[in-house]
Amino acid sequence: MARKKTGNDARDPSPLPADDAHLSPSSSSAALSQQTKPAPIPLILAPEGNAGRDAVKVNNASANEMKIACDDAVKRFLAQPGAFNTIHMHTDVRLLLGWGAVIVAALTGLYGWKMEFEKAKPVVTAGVVLYMILSSAQTLYAYFIEQNIVFEGKRKTLQRRKYAQIETERITLSSKTLPSTPSTPPKYEVSVSYVHSTNGGKLLLGRARERAEMPYTAFFDAAGTMDQDRFDAWLHELVGRAMGSGAGDAKTQ
């Protein structure tokens, strides 16, 4: 019932001890604004540029093949050692549901083969129903949740200010092909969503969304070889814009 003096001081908002600094409105914002910009992603090219990497050659009459080549280039670029760590959740869920369905199908088939038809009926029915559920779940997940996402990654960096805090950046990149019209070639459209947060994702520092498109003719030549340097440069600029505007300002807190 008797309140200690230190308890009262801790509730006083203005001069706070270091570990409560994220609640303070103005005292450390000046220091923060110097250092909220995250480290820029290094554009790490192989020393010889295009010549040093494996050449990517696709059929440039197929927009789907070109899109897949661009998606692969996105994954290679953003998963570089100095950039983001890939979050494999969508792939893993798809693999889990898909292989689960296949294993259920295999076991059901085996059971139906070993047992006589009438005796096997209840188990086979259960197996077929379970297979349909898992298959539909996989399709629905891909259609509603995964949609056009090509890459999801996050990066944790230790920012040293008055206090050490771990900042998390999360980037999601979706892509699709804009079909050609009689006057324009097919285009590759990319949407980037960037979130910068701290305190385990609970405190939002900033977020941004960017979108850009570029005709496939900019990246693929007449033979179908991909100009990976040019693609990487374009992607670097786009992601840099998203990270710059979403970097998190003291004012956005």
Added chain:
Amino acid sequence: MGEFDKIRKMGVRQFLLQVLNFVGVLASGLMIWKGLGLVCNTESPIVVVLSGSMEPAFFRGDLLFLTNPRETPYMLGDIVVYKIPADRSGAEQIPIVHRILEIHTKPKTQAQMILTKGDNNPTDDIGLYRGLPWLERSHIVGKVRGFLPYVGYATIAMNDFPQLKYALLGGLALMALVQRE
């Protein structure tokens, strides 16, 4: 070969996805087959005619669609597919498709005792029953509801030339492993 290089460069997850493409097609085919069997209440909803004993109705290579309605009794003139159970040596008998010639119904149980004959055969099937005097309902796989001519030759070819089967499967596997979406 370029294809094997592509596979090597993929990485574990992508490789698992590609294998899933192939195995998933097989699994869905199997499940469709089993599901169709459950719906038609027969273990073999689609069969291929192997002999000419039902000419001119069915020829070798025709595809037949079967159902086995639970409560409906079979009638004279129905074309049925039946299988004599395996003998003491365990050798499975092949299914035979012939027409019902005679039906006798047991008074108390309403169980049907059936005699069949192929349209193109000179005699009835007693010789094929291997000791059984009548066919019972449990021996019948199903009743023919429809057919497609010639389509069954693909199955006959794959059974007579197993290399064809393996070549087809191998080709499909390679294609599914390398194809992206």
